[in-house]
Amino acid sequence: MTGLESILSQIAGDGQKEAEEILEEARKKAGEISEGFKEKGAEQVRAILKDGERQAQDLRDRAKSAAELEQRNQMLVFKQQLIGETVDAARRTFEEAPDGEYFDTLLALYTRFAREGQGELHLNARDLERLPDDFLSRMRKAVPGAQVTISPKAHDVESGFLLVYGGVDINCTFRAIFEDAYEELRDTAGRLLFSSQAAAPTA
Template sequence: MTGLDKILKAIEAEAEAKADKVISEANKEAEEILSAAKAEAEKRCKEIAEKSEADKKAILSRAESAAALQEKKILLDVKQQIISNIIDNARMSLANLPDSELIEIVLQMVKRYAHNKEGQIVFSASDKNRIPKDFNNSLKAVLEDRPGAVLTVSDETASIDGGFLLVYGDVEENCSFDALFNAYKETLQDQVNALLFD
């Protein structure tokens, strides 16, 4: 082997060694990059899975809250309907009372709502026919402890469902059952609610 061949062989051997080293380092670097990429991918997958789980829990929580709210709303609507029905039935039952019970209620209302001056009491046409002949005497008796309070039954009738109107000249006080139930609607609802649901 000549000197030139030896030099070429040495250069070739050195080049192969360098190439092997470069390839080895490239492979090592590629493995490190691959390993890092795999670790990053696993980390991102874990983060995405955790976020998905958190999102799922948040969506379920919101859905449960919305369902609970809807349930409360439905229950409240049902309670309100029950309360309204009871109050409406109570109002209708007043119109169907026997005459003696109706007169007793009317006299209690007169005692409560009458003014201390002269006036007239006006009934609906149907209730006026239920008033006994001596009703003016009953009015006097109920108002005897109210100075100046004098009521007489009017010949006129009113378009009301039951109860009466108190008329003092130009001033009229509506004591119809509808007006009283409407005036005390919230109080009645609270009382019925307390009786049924508390």
């Protein structure tokens, strides 16, 4: 081999070596880039999964809140219904009381609402039939200044009575009395019915 050929051969060898080094470096860089893309892709996948879990949890939380709200609404309706039934039952105990107790209650109402002057007390047919003989005298004794008579004509009232002074009607039926006092009676019934539940320790 001549000197020139030797020099050319060395140059070729050096070029081949440098080319291989460049190729190896390129492979290394390509591997790093590939790993980078893999890691970035994995991060994106993890982010998507995390966001999906968050959305799923949000849906579960909203569903739970909606269910709890519906349960509270149903419980409120149930409580209101039960309180209303309790108040109605209390009213019926007055309406269905034995005659003596019933007319004692009417006299108490009359004593509370009667006033001085001429008036007329109206009862239903059933109460007129069972009216105690001394009821009018008891009325006059209870409120001496009131000149009230008992109408012999039956009127369309469920229970209790109407007290009429000229053009002024005082509604003393049990239904009207309970309706006027409904808010207070409802609160009282609610405390009696549900105070033990409110005081019970939570698990």
